[in-house]
Amino acid sequence: MIKLGRGEGNGREPKGRECVLALWRLCAEKCVGLRVAPPISLSVCPRSFRALFGSSPLSFPSSPLRAPLLRIGEQWHLPRVLLSVFSLSLPPFRSLPPRFAFSARPAMEFHPLAQQAQAAQQASSNADAAAAAKESSAPRSNSPAALAEAAGQASHFRHPGVPNRAALPLPSMLTPEQLASYDRDGFLLIKAKDVWSPAEMKLLLASVNLMDNWPDRAGEYMKYYEKDRRAADPAAAPKILSRIENFVQYNPGLDFLLQGDKLPAMCTDLFGEQSIMYKEKVNYKLPGSDGFAPHQDVAAGWWLYNQSIHVSCLVSIDAATEANGCLEVAAGEHKRGMMSPEWKEIPEETVKRLQWQMVPTEPGDVLFFDSYVPHRSAANATDKPRRVLYATYAKASEGDYRLRYYADKRAAFPPDCERAPGSNYEYKI
Helix, strand or coil: CCCECCCCHHHCCCCHHHHHHHHHHHHHHHHCCCCCCCCCCCCECHHHHHHHHCCCHHHHHHCCCHHHHCCCCCCCCCCHHHHHHHHHHCCCCCCCCCCCCCCCCCCCCCCHHHHHHHHHHHHHHHHHHHHHHHCCCCCCCCCHHHHHHHCCCCHHHCCCCCCCHHHCCCCCCCCHHHHHHHHHHCEEEECHHHCCCHHHHHHHHHHHHHHCCCCCCCCCCEEEEEECCCCCCHHHCCEEEEEEECCHHHCHHHHHHHCCCCHHHHHHHHHCCCEEEEEEEEECCCCCCCCEEEECHHHHCHHHHCCCCCEEEEEECCCECCCCCCEEECCCHHHHCCCCCCCCCCCHHHHHHCCCEEECECCCCEEEEECCCCEEECCCCCCCCCCEEEEEEEEHHHCCCHHHHHHHHHHHCCCHHHCCCCCCCCCCC
16 A cells, blocks of 8 residues: 555655655556556645645646546545535636646657557558558549548548557446447447446536636636527527536536546547547527537547547536437447538538437436537527536547647637627637
């Protein structure tokens, strides 16, 4: 057992630097994608916590050691309760301590397992390229994916296919049946009881409720509004909250849940390699909110950062039903690649051909779906909100672009409070 704080080794208390070095060695050797056996207990006193992270427990979510630490065994005792208390009791931060602010985390190419995964992925890519070179260049259909492939255009029009999960031997949080279902359909629904503990469920709901009345603040989290579709005069329709993005650095509870040891690990299983968060948002869909036209997330410029595929986790905050506009998906159609031109919704003739199915969810349910899955949702026709939390993940080996993504989005499509009067901003899809 390793203890940070009151040490037992040699009858003395370990120094702060010794704690850091010992824990770092443990992380480097054991914790990147592997569980530790036997379980390791970490008991952290405030003084050792400051020695390890250079700040208070509140800044723990942004530590570069955070992801490896969350993988250490099943019985670690880092102060999760502190994060819960802080997330519920503190208002949004106008200015953040330096160590609490996000910094770009590099892909972990230094680790041997990551190097093995990258080598295997490169070998697989080379084999796919060699096989593709032998095929005829004539398009098999008039779909954007087939036409792009025939013309030798960018690979983001084509689905990358089922991952080789044997390339990186990770412990699986998902069953073989769940992985097979995801590969077949492009999505996977897991009920709340199979993901969250009762305490985590309370933290999830309370942390989202905390943001409902956050004021608009330029340069921080990003709030967007829409017109109430119930208004008799659309020109005079009042604005209602549509969504909020870029918030985990201001909400420790959601940072803990979205970048902790559950959703990222499940996405790691789906990718077959280490995952990293790409973006996050809450779609509010308040009474009077409109729906979302049929589209694929990949068409919204997600290829711009040379990431091959993404997995989005829909976490239901309110019950999502047919009446309030639950998500609808087209199972198995992700394999066809992009069905629309870049930055466009799926054409109507294609929409009519697809077999759509509704996916109603209860609070806490999690729906995983990849960025090629066609999906849509109807307007909220009820008098209650239908809030949904989305966290999207990418492959860590393809880079951490979260900060870049939000910088680009803020410049091209800023939140309402940052818009210049008289300027027009186009929301594409």
